[in-house]
Amino acid sequence: MTIENVSQNKVFGGWHKQYTHHSNVLNCAMRFAIFLPPQASDANKVPVLYWLSGLTCTDENFMQKAGAFRVAAELGIAIVAMDTSPRGDAVANDDGYDLGQGAGFYVNATQAPWSEHFHMYDYVTKELPSLIQTHFPVSEVASISGHSMGGHGALTLGLKNTQQYRSISAFSPISNPTQCPWGQKAFTAYFGNNVTRWKEHDASILLSQSTGETPILVDQGESDPFLIEQLKPLALEAAAESYSGRFELRLHAGYDHSYYFIASFIEDHLRFHAEYLFD
Amino acid sequence: MTIENVSQNKVFGGWHKQYTHHSNVLNCAMRFAIFLPPQASDANKVPVLYWLSGLTCTDENFMQKAGAFRVAAELGIAIVAMDTSPRGDAVANDDGYDLGQGAGFYVNATQAPWSEHFHMYDYVTKELPSLIQTHFPVSEVASISGHSMGGHGALTLGLKNTQQYRSISAFSPISNPTQCPWGQKAFTAYFGNNVTRWKEHDASILLSQSTGETPILVDQGESDPFLIEQLKPLALEAAAESYSGRFELRLHAGYDHSYYFIASFIEDHLRFHAEYLFD
Numbered sequence: 164m165t166i167e168n169v170s171q172n173k174v175f176g177g178w179h180k181q182y183t184h185h186s187n188v189l190n191c192a193m194r195f196a197i198f199l200p201p202q203a204s205d206a207n208k209v210p211v212l213y214w215l216s217g218l219t220c221t222d223e224n225f226m227q228k229a230g231a232f233r234v235a236a237e238l239g240i241a242i243v244a245m246d247t248s249p250r251g252d253a254v255a256n257d258d259g260y261d262l263g264q265g266a267g268f269y270v271n272a273t274q275a276p277w278s279e280h281f282h283m284y285d286y287v288t289k290e291l292p293s294l295i296q297t298h299f300p301v302s303e304v305a306s307i308s309g310h311s312m313g314g315h316g317a318l319t320l321g322l323k324n325t326q327q328y329r330s331i332s333a334f335s336p337i338s339n340p341t342q343c344p345w346g347q348k349a350f351t352a353y354f355g356n357n358v359t360r361w362k363e364h365d366a367s368i369l370l371s372q373s374t375g376e377t378p379i380l381v382d383q384g385e386s387d388p389f390l391i392e393q394l395k396p397l398a399l400e401a402a403a404e405s406y407s408g409r410f411e412l413r414l415h416a417g418y419d420h421s422y423y424f425i426a427s428f429i430e431d432h433l434r435f436h437a438e439y440l441f442d
Numbered sequence: 443m444t445i446e447n448v449s450q451n452k453v454f455g456g457w458h459k460q461y462t463h464h465s466n467v468l469n470c471a472m473r474f475a476i477f478l479p480p481q482a483s484d485a486n487k488v489p490v491l492y493w494l495s496g497l498t499c500t501d502e503n504f505m506q507k508a509g510a511f512r513v514a515a516e517l518g519i520a521i522v523a524m525d526t527s528p529r530g531d532a533v534a535n536d537d538g539y540d541l542g543q544g545a546g547f548y549v550n551a552t553q554a555p556w557s558e559h560f561h562m563y564d565y566v567t568k569e570l571p572s573l574i575q576t577h578f579p580v581s582e583v584a585s586i587s588g589h590s591m592g593g594h595g596a597l598t599l600g601l602k603n604t605q606q607y608r609s610i611s612a613f614s615p616i617s618n619p620t621q622c623p624w625g626q627k628a629f630t631a632y633f634g635n636n637v638t639r640w641k642e643h644d645a646s647i648l649l650s651q652s653t654g655e656t657p658i659l660v661d662q663g664e665s666d667p668f669l670i671e672q673l674k675p676l677a678l679e680a681a682a683e684s685y686s687g688r689f690e691l692r693l694h695a696g697y698d699h700s701y702y703f704i705a706s707f708i709e710d711h712l713r714f715h716a717e718y719l720f721d
Contacts, residue, residue: 172697423511427455
């Protein structure tokens with residue numbers, strides 16, 4: 164597994180770096196970014212927060228706009244942001260912004276033409292962490308967070324891999340994708356009519372069935388234009404009633420779906436994860 | 443002077459808003475953005491930091507990437523970011539990224555074809571502040587800051603308008619534009635061979651001649667690829683030897699020309715300006 168550095172910027176005493184590599188799982192070239200805090204060294208491996216972005220995003224949106232590095236540098240947490248799907252001319256795509264490239268939904272697609280490359284679940288939970296641990300001064304200790312489609316990803320990957328992620332957080336997650344247009348369109352394409360598979364990737368269903376205790380923090384803006392039709396955080400909150408772990412949903416008056424919302428509260432998420440990453 | 447709101451996002455308890463308007467000075471439609479801290483109201487008008495961006499930028503780069511709002515909200519400072527030139531199909535342009543649209547250099551051009559629209563000096567120092575004070579709960583108290591071409595703009599506008607701006611700061615400014623390729627190309631186009639006009643917009647020359655005492659803070663990354671050929675901060679530092687006001691140039695090992703550098707030190711700039719905005 165070789166990786167190629169394509170950019171680096173010193174920031175808050177640490178480093179933001181972008182890399183490209185060939186993904187065996189996705190069968191295409193991929194780019195990711197990592198923030199390494201100043202504390203990271205071979206003698207002092209640091210924990211990692213994996214960040215999963217929303218529809219249309221790449222590794223760059225969070226790194227450029229979230230304002231996360233000041234606190235991550237203070238706490239000594241690395242952050243990894245990956246692309247939101249396989250990419251390239253040889254990869255299937257769709258005219259919609261909410262399917263295909265930029266819209267991988269963090270699942271392993273089973274239906275053609277998507278099943279050839281769209282294995283984001285395996286990429287994020289297996290191939291990428293292995294590559295990160297091989298090439299960077301990070302430990303195996305990890306947590307997961309994301310926004311919108313990436314909030315769905317953080318919740319579902321976190322709930323399904325309770326030994327791999329110590330804590331889960333999400334901004335404006337697609338909380339009940341089997342019941343919203345974005346989720347129904349994507350799951351129909353990626354899984355066909357196999358509703359059992361759909362349910363395996365619905366955070367509200369997974370949470371209601373979970374026997375784990377991974378702590379969860381969710382922030383949602385009340386002026387988010389996608390709140391009612393697409394995001395459905397109250398379904399997640401209802402599902403949490405039977406959950407044994409810490410669960411907190413915070414609603415914020417006036418905030419929307421943008422990175423301005425994320426920037427306003429990312430410090431809380433980093434300090435939340437730090438409680439468990441350094442436990 | 444009417445303005446039209448085109449976006450708004452709640453952020454850190456305040457608001458980021460974008461507006462379009464017809465500029466009489468530039469004779470075209472323009473867009474600007476304002477951050478209003480939570481303290482701002484008609485009964486509590488807040489001071490303003492004007493932010494001038496670099497080559498190719500619009501009002502969005504700083505607002506999305508600088509991470510300035512946390513501290514601006516804490517301190518109660520509004521921030522205004524404008525576009526970097528007149529815009530539109532009717533406005534002269536050049537194939538280069540460093541001349542014409544996106545490269546106004548904060549001067550009033552005197553040579554055709556640029557002289558028809560390129561009056562960014564008057565726009566930033568006169569028309570825009572008047573419009574901001576008319577439409578928003580801000581006071582007349584102001585400071586000025588910017589990056590690269592906008593650092594040149596902040597220094598030159600600040601040094602030429604000592605009653606209007608209480609403090610000046612710059613990241614990676616084009617410090618001696620009469621002596622670097624970017625400045626020579628732009629000034630030749632905008633002023634022709636009138637070297638007297640060139641010198642009126644060179645921060646190092648202005649600083650060496652200044653009888654003012656406006657405090658100045660400059661941050662420069664030592665790994666900035668433009669440092670030697672284009673930016674020349676040591677010319678500015680030499681010019682400051684005879685300056686009566688506070689002058690500080692800070693060099694930062696490892697940092698480059700990007701917004702990751704700006705984000706790392708914007709808090710220092712905001713607290714520097716606050717010393718004078720609330721004096």
